[in-house]
Amino acid sequence: MGKRFGLIGHPVEHSMSPVMHNDAFRSCQIDATYEAFDVGAGDLEEVAEKLRSGELDGVNVTIPHKVAIMNFLDEIDRDAEVIGAVNTIVRKGEKLIGYNTDGAGYWESLVSYLPHDTSALNVLVIGAGGASRAICAAFLNAGVAHLVVANRTEEKAATLLNLINTKQQSTEACSLAEAKTKLDQFDVVINTTSVGMSPHTDQLPLSLDKLKKEAVVSDLIYNPMETAFLKEAKAKGAKTVNGVGMFVNQGALSFEHWTGVKPDRTRMTNIVTDKLGG
Numbered sequence: 001m002g003k004r005f006g007l008i009g010h011p012v013e014h015s016m017s018p019v020m021h022n023d024a025f026r027s028c029q030i031d032a033t034y035e036a037f038d039v040g041a042g043d044l045e046e047v048a049e050k051l052r053s054g055e056l057d058g059v060n061v062t063i064p065h066k067v068a069i070m071n072f073l074d075e076i077d078r079d080a081e082v083i084g085a086v087n088t089i090v091r092k093g094e095k096l097i098g099y100n101t102d103g104a105g106y107w108e109s110l111v112s113y114l115p116h117d118t119s120a121l122n123v124l125v126i127g128a129g130g131a132s133r134a135i136c137a138a139f140l141n142a143g144v145a146h147l148v149v150a151n152r153t154e155e156k157a158a159t160l161l162n163l164i165n166t167k168q169q170s171t172e173a174c175s176l177a178e179a180k181t182k183l184d185q186f187d188v189v190i191n192t193t194s195v196g197m198s199p200h201t202d203q204l205p206l207s208l209d210k211l212k213k214e215a216v217v218s219d220l221i222y223n224p225m226e227t228a229f230l231k232e233a234k235a236k237g238a239k240t241v242n243g244v245g246m247f248v249n250q251g252a253l254s255f256e257h258w259t260g261v262k263p264d265r266t267r268m269t270n271i272v273t274d275k276l277g278g
């Protein structure tokens with residue numbers, strides 16, 4: 001019988017993970033399927049039991065269970081521990097191990113737009129939620145010169161940095177208003193908030209008036225594929241990167257954890273892009 005993988009979260013009905021993973025299994029000739037399971041917080045223990053018993057062979061975890069699921073696992077990988085959340089569960093022998101592929105997946109999608117040496121970069125991350133934490137950890141890991149987190153609720157930006165800046169790197173928390181006034185200092189600007197996501201596609205998380213034209217601007221949102229934020233950045237001459245690459249890469253890295261096989265990321269990107277109507 002083929003292996004069974006899936007996504008647990010709520011809601012999950014619009015997820016593109018099943019179509020992307022099922023195609024990857026087929027094209028890699030792996031006998032396995034991937035389904036989306038809409039589960040509540042009270043069902044997490046049962047999911048862990050299904051993974052232990054072999055009824056399920058591995059899962060992705062999405063909102064709102066990425067933190068709570070950690071209580072049911074035997075080991076947490078270092079990246080996931082720093083990020084404080086798990087998006088991938090792998091069974092190894094008797095053990096359930098939690099990984100987080102969001103930060104590494106994001107980094108893979110961005111790195112070709114950055115200079116080879118990233119140590120001089122001044123980076124602005126807008127937003128201080130779960131995704132921001134993974135992205136900030138990736139930038140700190142890469143050793144950038146300075147990382148600023150700006151958030152509507154400024155205290156959350158400070159709390160996030162306190163939790164992940166374990167090596168005392170150069171970081172700063174600020175308000176959105178302050179970030180706006182010093183935007184010309186940043187080489188990389190990333191929107192990790194949900195502002196601009198369909199159906200509210202005309203909204204911007206931050207005005208880009210002072211953006212420098214050599215900047216790289218990225219948005220984690222992939223629906224729409226080009227947000228108002230990216231459109232404005234492009235109009236100012238910046239290089240822009242949408243959230244499709246992060247989505248594909250985090251999925252591809254989960255796939256590699258489960259199967260040991262590297263799936264074709266270009267093929268995965270085409271499937272996701274087609275599904276998004278691009």
Ligand code: NAP
Pocket residue numbers: 063102126127128129130131132151152153156192193194195197205220221222243244246247248250
């Ligand atoms: P989250 O934990 O709920 O965090 C949401 C963030 O957005 C917080 O910083 C919040 O600020 C801010 N925010 C929400 N509404 C706002 C508004 N009206 N004005 C200003 N700030 C606002 O969500 P998340 O899991 O980090 O996800 C954030 C985004 O990343 C979503 O759009 C998600 O789809 C995207 N994402 C993409 C990928 C990918 O693979 N491409 C992966 C993960 C997430 P406060 O703290 O002030 O509330």
